[in-house]
Amino acid sequence: xxxxxxxxxxxxxxxxxxxxxxxxxxxxxxxxxxxxxxxxxxxxxxxxxxxxxxxxxxxxxxxxxxxxxxxxxxxxxxxxxxxxxxxxxxxxxxxxxxxxxxxxxxxxxxxxxxxxxxxxxxxxxxxxxxxxxxxxxxxxxxxxxxxxxxxxxxxxxxxxxxxxxxxxxxxxxxxxxxxxxxxxxxxxxxxxxxxxxxxxxxxxxxxxxxxxxxxxxxxxxxxxxxxxxxxxxxxxxxxxxxxxxxxxxxxxxxxxxxxxxxxxxxxxxxxxxxxxxxxxxxxxxxxxxxxxxxxxxxxxxxxxxxxxxxxxxxxxxxxxxxxxxxxxxxxxxxxxxxxxxxxxxxxxxxxxxxxxxxxxxxxxxxxxxxxxxxxxxxxxxxxxxxxxxxxxxxxxxxxxxxxxxxxxxxxxxxxxxxxxxxxxxxxxxxxxxxxxxxxxxxxxxxxxxxxxxxxxxxxxxxxxxxxxxxxxxxxxxxxxxxxxxxxxxxxxxxxxxxxxxxxxxxxxxxxxxxxxxxxxxxxxxxxxxxxxxxxxxxxxxxxxxxxxxxxxxxxxxxxxxxx
Numbered sequence: 402x403x404x405x406x407x408x409x410x411x412x413x414x415x416x417x418x419x420x421x422x423x424x425x426x427x428x429x430x431x432x433x434x435x436x437x438x439x440x441x442x443x444x445x446x447x448x449x450x451x452x453x454x455x456x457x458x459x460x461x462x463x464x465x466x467x468x469x470x471x472x473x474x475x476x477x478x479x480x481x482x483x484x485x486x487x488x489x490x491x492x493x494x495x496x497x498x499x500x501x502x503x504x505x506x507x508x509x510x511x512x513x514x515x516x517x518x519x520x521x522x523x524x525x526x527x528x529x530x531x532x533x534x535x536x537x538x539x540x541x542x543x544x545x546x547x548x549x550x551x552x553x554x555x556x557x558x559x560x561x562x563x564x565x566x567x568x569x570x571x572x573x574x575x576x577x578x579x580x581x582x583x584x585x586x587x588x589x590x591x592x593x594x595x596x597x598x599x600x601x602x603x604x605x606x607x608x609x610x611x612x613x614x615x616x617x618x619x620x621x622x623x624x625x626x627x628x629x630x631x632x633x634x635x636x637x638x639x640x641x642x643x644x645x646x647x648x649x650x651x652x653x654x655x656x657x658x659x660x661x662x663x664x665x666x667x668x669x670x671x672x673x674x675x676x677x678x679x680x681x682x683x684x685x686x687x688x689x690x691x692x693x694x695x696x697x698x699x700x701x702x703x704x705x706x707x708x709x710x711x712x713x714x715x716x717x718x719x720x721x722x723x724x725x726x727x728x729x730x731x732x733x734x735x736x737x738x739x740x741x742x743x744x745x746x747x748x749x750x751x752x753x754x755x756x757x758x759x760x761x762x763x764x765x766x767x768x769x770x771x772x773x774x775x776x777x778x779x780x781x782x783x784x785x786x787x788x789x790x791x792x793x794x795x796x797x798x799x800x801x802x803x804x805x806x807x808x809x810x811x812x813x814x815x816x817x818x819x820x821x822x823x824x825x826x827x828x829x830x831x832x833x834x835x836x837x838x839x840x841x842x843x844x845x846x847x848x849x850x851x852x853x854x855x856x857x858x859x860x861x862x863x864x865x866x867x868x869x870x871x872x873x874x875x876x877x878x879x880x881x882x883x884x885x886x887x888x889x890x891x892x893x894x895x896x897x898x899x900x901x902x903x904x905x906x907x908x909x910x911x912x913x914x915x916x917x918x919x920x921x922x923x924x925x926x927x928x929x930x931x932x933x934x935x936x937x938x939x940x941x942x943x944x945x946x947x948x949x950x951x952x953x954x955x956x957x958x959x960x961x962x963x964x
Contacts, residue, residue, distance in 0.1 A: 402438045404512035404551055406430070407445060411554050414565040420574075420865065423567065427575035431607060434514075439611065440604025441518035447572060448563030450521045452602055453677040453943070454628050459525045461536060461559050462893050466491055469537050470556070473544035474502040489897040489904070491560060496553035499544065510546050517543070521559065561906050562896050568867030569945075572603050580610040592618040598630040598819035599623055601677060623750045625666040625699055628673035630819040632747075633946075634809055634826035640793050643810045643827045651761060651813050652796050653746055653784045655806040655828055656705035657719045659726065659941055661687070661743065663702045665695050674726075676943040683725050686736045686778070687743055694773040699752050702768060704745035709777055711740060716803060723940050745772060746782035749817055762786075762813040786813060797829060806830055834956060835914050836861070836930075836948045837939055839869050842904045843891055846876075853884045854891050854903065859913060859933065861926055862947045869907045870926035870950055873915070878935035887938070910939040910947055918957040928953055 410430050414423055427446060434442045444450065451457045467485065471478045476498050484494045520543055527535045540559065544552050557563050577589035596606045596618040609617040623629055637643050643650060661680075664671040670688045672681045681688060687706060695702070708721035721739050728735050748768040749756055756764055765784075774780050785796055797808050807830035815825040842858030845851065856876035860869035879887060887909075894905035913933050921929035 402434055402442065402514045404514050404517050405548065406433070407442065407514055408551050408554050410446070411563070411565055412550065414567060418866075420571060423571050424574045424578055427567070427571065428578035431575060431579040436608060436612070438514050439607050440602075442514050443572065443576070443604040443607045444602075445514060445518055445558065447567055447569075447603065448558050448561065448565075450518065450558070451525055454601060454673060454679055456679045457525050459521065459559055459561070461524070461540065463491060463560065463895050463898075465533060465537060466540070466556060466560060469540040469544060470495055470498055472537065472541035473552075474498045476502070486898060489899065490557075490562075490564075491896070492553040492557035492562070492564075495544070495556040496549045499547065499552040500549040512543075512546055512551060517555070524559075560896055561908075568865065569597075569603075570864070573597065576603065576607050576610050580607070581615055584615055589615065595619070595819075596621040601628060601630065622755060623701055625664045625701070625750075626669075626671050628662050628664075628677040628679075629701070629749065630677075631660070631662060631675050631703065632817050632819060632825060633821040634828040635821055637810065637827040637829055640790055640797065640810065640829060643829075644788065644790060644793075647810075647812045649786060649788045649813060650793070651765070651784055651786045651811040652793055653782045653809045653811070654744075654800045654803070655809050655830065656707055656744060656782075657716065657804060657806045658705040658707040658741075658744075659719075659722050661704055661706050663687075663691055663695075663704065663743075663745075664700075665691060665697060665702075666699050668692055674941055675946070676941065680726055683728060683732060684736070684741065685732065687741060690743070690775055690778045694775055694779050696771045696773060697751055699750070700748060700771065701750040702745050703747040703749070704743045704782065706741045706743050708739050709742045711777055714777065716742075716805070718804070719937065723938070726940055740777065742777050742780060744780050744782040746784070747817065757817040760814045760816065761811055764817070801831065835912050835936060836953065836956070837910055837942055837946065838872070838913050839907045839944045839947045840891065840905065840909045840911060841869050841871060841907050842902060844874075844903075845901045850884070853888045855884055855888075857887075857911070857935070858904075859911070859930070860907065860947075861950050861953045862944065863950050869944070869947075871924040872926040872928050872953060873913075873924065873930035873933045875913060875930075875933040875935050877933075883938070907944045910942040910944060912936045912939055918953065918960060920957075926950055926953060928957055 410426055413426055467478050467481045470481050481494060481498060485491055488494055524536050524539045547555055573590055573593045577593050581589035592615050593606060593610060596609060597603055599621050600606060660675045662673040670691050672684055672687060674680055706722060708717040710717055722741060725735055725739055745768060748764050751767060769781060772781055800808050810827045810829060812825055818825050838859040838861060840857045841860045843854035844856040846853050846855035856874050858871055859873045859875060860871045863870055891905050894908055895903045896906055897904040914936050915930040915933045917931040919929050919931055923929060
């Protein structure tokens with residue numbers, strides 16, 4: 402399949418907002434692809450080349466892209482930068498510049514989906530000394546063979562800014578429509594989503610749906626070393642509210658730690674965050690204790706890694722463990738300076754058997770049977786099972802005294818349900834409500850802060866379109882060291898610059914407190930946070946886990962200002 406066919410679909414998707422129309426357009430496209438092309442086509446339609454658990458990125462910032470465009474088009478970098486400031490979209494700049502180029506490309510080839518995908522993965526594999534120059538040559542070479550519109554979407558894909566609004570739900574529905582049309586829509590989408598929750602790759606799911614149908618999707622099982630989508634809790638207002646739904650609950654600490662999904666196969670261990678990122682290398686101490694004290698040939702279990710003070714046996718702040726996640730060198734030394742205790746609370750797979758459908762109470766007993774606890778290193782999560790609200794309140798206060806986030810209340814009969822579903826797990830936190838928001842822009846500071854990006858544009862997520870809608874700006878809550886690190890991180894994500902303002906890829910999630918939510922036409926969401934303050938950087942959360950526009954509206958209405 403020619404890359405141009407995908408580009409034509411990009412163009413259509415960018416101009417429409419109907420989810421049904423988008424689904425039909427993508428379904429028609431997917432049906433045209435052969436088995437080699439299909440998985441690559443599906444991922445490129447999402448603007449993806451690598452999956453989270455692969456631990457790789459294209460690693461191309463705007464400055465390198467400007468150099469590649471200059472090399473491919475013959476225009477100067479200064480000219481391209483000028484157009485970038487005017488248009489605010491390097492993709493559009495690429496389309497314009499490549500339509501004006503006077504260079505003749507000999508032996509110009511027509512780009513195919515397979516070639517583009519493979520070439521982009523190759524670009525992402527370049528590491529170490531000289532890697533940026535290798536990327537420059539590879540990208541400019543790719544652009545030289547591209548038609549102007551192809552260049553537009555190549556640039557956007559490489560920068561991680563496809564801008565066509567294709568959310569995961571639309572991909573799911575498109576695959577169901579393309580390959581499972583003879584089944585009821587609800588059943589078809591259910592099993593596409595089931596397979597994706599386990600495999601984490603819509604490209605692979607597409608091949609199964611095409612060649613093996615709904616029975617093939619039902620037969621999908623976890624693969625040790627590949628993370629599954631985690632079950633998430635929903636926010637509840639009070640313990641009493643949850644007890645009205647479930648007479649008896651299992652109550653656990655809501656740890657202020659790092660949620661880890663642990664995979665074990667023989668002597669091999671893999672660790673994944675809730676964002677499905679592989680952090681095995683950062684936690685050799687956890688790998689060792691799991692290897693020796695989980696009595697299973699194969700298993701997938703879940704827990705929270707807690708930074709712990711060995712002298713007192715008490716937990717340390719979350720920021721301590723975040724230092725370990727970000728560390729690439731001196732890992733063994735850091736493991737000794739900031740030891741962690743893994744508190745296990747669930748099991749999803751054991752020795753070839755999936756446990757998703759078993760009730761939580763039974764899963765907990767299975768978990769207990771394979772764990773050999775080790776003081777300050779490996780424990781079963783502290784829990785109680787009760788219907789007594791006073792006992793639950795005491796447990797809640799105990800969690801807060803240990804500086805934990807709160808408690809989790811869980812239905813003992815609940816199966817393991819991927820994602821955030823009603824009726825399974827509930828989060829109870831102190832009354833101050835916060836929002837998990839994505840940074841989508843920033844402004845350079847003034848005076849002492851002139852060297853930092855120090856005022857951050859915050860956004861909620863629109864689950865229907867996958868877009869992020871702005872709702873406020875905050876320049877408070879971070880230390881000088883954090884401002885410096887945030888600036889370095891955001892500089893790598895810049896996709897547009899206008900004077901002192903930059904716009905960035907939606908990648909960094911922050912927890913934000915505020916005084917009030919007001920209606921405001923100033924922001925895309927239609928709402929504005931009054932006096933927002935960044936409480937902490939949520940390195941454990943992906944943009945897809947940020948709070949939604951529906952949540953923002955719900956909180957606005959809860960203030961007694963419905964309308």
